[in-house]
Amino acid sequence: MRATDVPAIRALQLFCDMSEHRFDALIRGAYVQVFPPGVELIREGDATDFLHILIDGSVELFAEWNGRETVMSTVRPVSTFILAATMRDARYLMSARTLAKSRIVLVPSTDVRHAFDADSVFARAVVAELATCYRSVIRYTKDLKLRSSVERLANYILRLHSRSDGASVFELPMEKRKLASLLGMTPENLSRAIKTLQPYGVEIDGAQVTLVNLPDLVKFSKPNTLIDGPDT
Amino acid sequence: MRATDVPAIRALQLFCDMSEHRFDALIRGAYVQVFPPGVELIREGDATDFLHILIDGSVELFAEWNGRETVMSTVRPVSTFILAATMRDARYLMSARTLAKSRIVLVPSTDVRHAFDADSVFARAVVAELATCYRSVIRYTKDLKLRSSVERLANYILRLHSRSDGASVFELPMEKRKLASLLGMTPENLSRAIKTLQPYGVEIDGAQVTLVNLPDLVKFSKPNTLIDGPDT
DNA sequence: CTCACAGATTGATAAATGTCAATTGACCAG
DNA sequence: CTGGTCAATTGACATTTATCAATCTGTGAG
Numbered sequence: 001m002r003a004t005d006v007p008a009i010r011a012l013q014l015f016c017d018m019s020e021h022r023f024d025a026l027i028r029g030a031y032v033q034v035f036p037p038g039v040e041l042i043r044e045g046d047a048t049d050f051l052h053i054l055i056d057g058s059v060e061l062f063a064e065w066n067g068r069e070t071v072m073s074t075v076r077p078v079s080t081f082i083l084a085a086t087m088r089d090a091r092y093l094m095s096a097r098t099l100a101k102s103r104i105v106l107v108p109s110t111d112v113r114h115a116f117d118a119d120s121v122f123a124r125a126v127v128a129e130l131a132t133c134y135r136s137v138i139r140y141t142k143d144l145k146l147r148s149s150v151e152r153l154a155n156y157i158l159r160l161h162s163r164s165d166g167a168s169v170f171e172l173p174m175e176k177r178k179l180a181s182l183l184g185m186t187p188e189n190l191s192r193a194i195k196t197l198q199p200y201g202v203e204i205d206g207a208q209v210t211l212v213n214l215p216d217l218v219k220f221s222k223p224n225t226l227i228d229g230p231d232t
Numbered sequence: 233m234r235a236t237d238v239p240a241i242r243a244l245q246l247f248c249d250m251s252e253h254r255f256d257a258l259i260r261g262a263y264v265q266v267f268p269p270g271v272e273l274i275r276e277g278d279a280t281d282f283l284h285i286l287i288d289g290s291v292e293l294f295a296e297w298n299g300r301e302t303v304m305s306t307v308r309p310v311s312t313f314i315l316a317a318t319m320r321d322a323r324y325l326m327s328a329r330t331l332a333k334s335r336i337v338l339v340p341s342t343d344v345r346h347a348f349d350a351d352s353v354f355a356r357a358v359v360a361e362l363a364t365c366y367r368s369v370i371r372y373t374k375d376l377k378l379r380s381s382v383e384r385l386a387n388y389i390l391r392l393h394s395r396s397d398g399a400s401v402f403e404l405p406m407e408k409r410k411l412a413s414l415l416g417m418t419p420e421n422l423s424r425a426i427k428t429l430q431p432y433g434v435e436i437d438g439a440q441v442t443l444v445n446l447p448d449l450v451k452f453s454k455p456n457t458l459i460d461g462p463d464t
Numbered sequence: 465c466t467c468a469c470a471g472a473t474t475g476a477t478a479a480a481t482g483t484c485a486a487t488t489g490a491c492c493a494g
Numbered sequence: 495c496t497g498g499t500c501a502a503t504t505g506a507c508a509t510t511t512a513t514c515a516a517t518c519t520g521t522g523a524g
Contacts, residue, residue, distance in 0.1 A: 468522095481511085492500105
């Protein structure tokens with residue numbers, strides 16, 4: 001593990017309040033691996049063995065049924081994924097695949113459960129993290145059920161806009177076909193949805209998004225804290 | 233609170249392993265209320281004040297956006313709801329409304345968080361419960377994203393079938409328009425989807441479902457443990 | 465017992481979304 | 495450079511799903 005990895009992990013909400021020696025004990029059993037793009041890290045249905053922490057790169061969580069595949073979410077560094085399966089000691093409900101070259105820390109699930117039992121500060125952090133994850137899936141599902149595909153795209157763009165601190169020019173963080181799947185539509189439909197938003201000042205060239213008429217886009221999108229965050 | 237209420241609550245996964253005196257302390261601050269059908273118990277966006285436990289009756293969790301409304305899930309007795317918001321001390325993401333006359337126990341959120349901090353057995357149960365909730369929303373979202381409306385209905389019927397211990401005749405647990413919304417379609421479409429399943433031996437008369445050709449229905453539905461449960 | 469009402473169904477039609485095929489465009493290996 | 499590959503786009507069309515309007519039906523109040 002690199003010298004800079006540990007502080008980055010330590011800074012995560014999940015670990016930041018842990019006592020020094022507990023954290024050290026937990027991280028001691030962990031190890032780092034670097035994966036090229038396109039590697040399937042986790043296969044849905046498999047038994048849980050490691051809590052994963054993405055240090056650098058990009059990972060998608062996806063699910064399959066009957067020959068169909070859909071992106072459920074993407075993981076950005078630095079963050080953990082599949083904590084719920086780890087804590088329940090249950091099978092993975094989603095698969096995970098690297099989208100870019102990625103550095104990933106693997107913490108044995110048994111160590112995590114052990115730390116949870118032994119350290120009440122960590123226990124509280126686990127609950128906070130799980131509750132946050134739960135709430136973000138609820139938001140995602142509300143987005144899917146209550147909005148049309150164009151509305152989902154519009155609000156997604158506004159979320160990206162906030163995430164880049166209100167800059168009017170920013171980048172899409174993934175390929176358009178992945179984004180389409182995440183937003184619950186086909187790539188063809190995403191292309192059309194982008195065109196539909198042109199009258200609201202949305203210009204997308206490659207991965208670069210430019211917003212030239214934010215008020216109109218907001219009026220069209222009707223963003224809502226209880227769907228689009230932040231989580232309060 | 234009735235004499236029979238406490239044992240029923242005590243039997244829940246969330247409370248069953250708690251020590252006697254911790255449980256008593258938690259339940260002492262709680263109180264019961266009976267609501268007629270159609271009462272809005274929780275309004276999305278409000279601050280969390282109570283953990284709710286449905287003792288008897290029926291409750292739906294729903295969400296709204298831009299004048300649209302959708303059923304997110306239904307709660308059957310005996311179970312808790314909105315644990316995540318309670319633990320995060322955050323605003324509700326969903327509203328709740330009684331579908332039938334319902335007896336509900338309200339436990340002050342601060343008491344729950346207190347018990348979590350003081351009792352590691354309860355803490356473990358909270359994590360197990362949260363992880364289970366998280367996983368069931370993931371399943372629900374997979375169902376929505378990977379399946380067509382007829383496929384969702386078919387698999388829903390099979391889940392009901394398992395829930396009634398494999399009986400070939402059983403009842404729909406809610407009004408068809410609520411079911412339609414839960415399954416992500418309009419009532420009109422649900423009617424048509426039911427007809428579409430007739431060739432697979434699905435007969436629905438009012439709320440009564442009769443399955444006369446289970447093998448064909450299963451072949452059509454392609455149920456999957458990682459979507460339809462059970463959670464392993 | 466009967467009427468009124470809300471939910472359920474049906475048919476006709478519209479809108480949203482997906483599929484297929486062809487083309488364009490960007491990027492990387494050689 | 496340049497050819498090959500894969501993603502993105504576009505157009506034509508099919509399918510799914512929603513909407514609207516018109517019954518039908520079961521249930522509870524009076």
